[in-house]
Amino acid sequence: MKIQSEKDLKYIRQEYAKTLYTPDVTKVNIGMAMCGIANGAQASFQKASEAFSGDNGISINKTGCIGFCEVEPLVEIFENGKPRVVYKYITEDKILDAIQDYRDGTFNKKWIVGQMREPHSILEDDIDNPLANVPLLKGIPVFENIPFYDRQVKIVTRNCGYIDPDSIEEYIARRGYFAFFHALNDLEPKQIIDIIKMSALRGRGGGGFPAGIKWASCAKHDSDRYVICNADEGNPGAYVDRSIIEGDPHSILEGMLIAALAIGSSQGFIYVRHEYPLSIKRLITAIKAAEKYGLLGDNIGGSDFSFQIKISTGAGAYVCGESTALMSSLEGKVGRPRAKYVHTVDKGFRDGPSNLNNVETYANVPAILLKGAEWYTSLGTEHSKGTKLFSLVGNVTNSGLVEVPMGISLREIVFDIGEGVPGNKAFKAIQTGGPSGGCIPEKLLDLPVDYQKLTDVGSMMGAGGMVVLDEGVCMVDIARYFIEFSKDESCGQCNPCREGIKQMLTILTGICEGTGKEGDIELLEELGSMLQKFCLCALGTSVANPVLATIFYFRKEYEAHIREKKCPAGFCKALVNPKTDKPKN
């Protein structure tokens, strides 16, 4: 069937809403993004599928990231007219017991994260809550009240953990592709761009450039224009884009379709890193399904609009997250950035006008079109609207994928959502922005999540990695770690980056190994400031941030390494006396 109109979408939506919300069977949804699978979700899925094969009273399904990665594998079980319950740590040996527990109505608290009050997405405010008349279970926490979830606003992750990511029908059932048809039938390209401009949506890949302005610059050209999605999430500590792709790949395709319509493009590319095999697989499945329904291809929805999406894979080069390097890699070449005197919106891939946004940016677009720019700008701060996804990881009690409104304080993220540092240790710093970011100390934790505010303190919003560091982490070692990363990943074409990083690494390694000397800190600062001024690309000019920020906030720790030959965190092996010092980690 080719979908020709919103009417066709409505028909599919109605058909599949039943299996999503009021099924005739027991529904078991197993969280099977990569985190779940690495913890044994695949084995649980197989065990349950085999145990109930031929049983028409139960349906075993996969879904994407349910978010609370700390307690994976997560499994949601529900029946029509009964509460929807999410179980934790459901490995192969527990899956059958968990199903039994639900069917018997025992609801063993030890196994349960919580129950859901409203399964609908933020886009489904046009239909009634199927759980409205279902009494809540006593003594079981309500999902929406659990600290990990209650501060979150799920726009981008609206479907993650709720639908089978390989089912285009379930995506449609949650009002998927409605925004695209609205754009196709009711809006002129310029109107689409105006809405995105008014929403103040900024690129979520790190730079934060306003998406609407980028689209407009690309749209003014006449030659072949390209719509490209950056899914080369190479930032260590971030798995935001992976979770969106693995949980809701169609939201990206729909965002790209809308961008293509606005810009006037017929060719799209998704550049996805090869370290994410499951993401590649789910994108391929999604594209095939969209083609089957006529949502990708020629004359979409019976109109004269045609758009194709091709997947291209990276091959392990962090620098390819930079726009010009990415486009060069997309052409099958070495991924080295070029100077951006000419912007990629004017001359990018194949020397044509190219619009590049990342996964999270595109996934925001359908929601903005359906709910309006005004709604979107009601969330956030003056300069940063909407929500931002973070992978909250490191030394934190609740690690996981969180989507929070812009403007929330870092303290709320770490201590309310993340419930602080585990193991009676003290919080030391939070690292955002990966190798381009910095470490933010405790005293600045009340800072709101905002592009400008994070840059002001020497860090940056980045792609969404948020790594919590406890007192056992040595800040000199963390700086050394990032510089070592950047040394490996520097493309090597410009001198300041290639040579500067190498010198910084030599000095930092010396400090960690006890051979640091007076003047090293000042030399690092000088080198860092040189890199900020003279590197060719944005990755190069930000590469010294982890060093400069740790010197700025934790200078005493550097001095202790150099003057007293001591690592206050007890981390640097050469500086720890195993007899007298007790390591904190």
Place this chain on the structure above:
Amino acid sequence: MDDATSEQSGQEEIDYVELDDIIEKEFGSDKENLIMILQAIQQRYNYLSEGALNYLSEKIGVPISQIYGVATFYATFKLKPRGRNIISICRGTACHVRGGQRVFEKVENDLNISDGETTADNRFTFETVRCIGGCSLGPMAKINDDMYGRLSSDRIEKILDQYE
């Protein structure tokens, strides 16, 4: 390319029909698909041999110097044969602050090889990767296609025993 690679490629029989399948049928001999073609060849042969790269160069009309440039620029491409099992230890930030270094050192010491090397019996090749994206489960490792999270030096030892 170094001697070991040339020697190896000299010994290896290249199945040109199979290479044609990858280059032509799967990727339409398109230069723009070079990176994906190299990935497919490596997937099939476990590494990129000199013979295969030369053949590819002629086939898609890209100079061998350029192909060699691409094959050495991107971290995933290997120009030397690899072992039967490939261990990739994640060196992302979250793994690092959760003790990933200890897992890394354990593998290094137990197998007596460093990053990028293969054991003498060809059983393991030891590699590192900059973030697999499973940060909440750190330290993480990937062995062939299997992902392992929440590793410790004891656990990695037991896991390695499962791979022959």
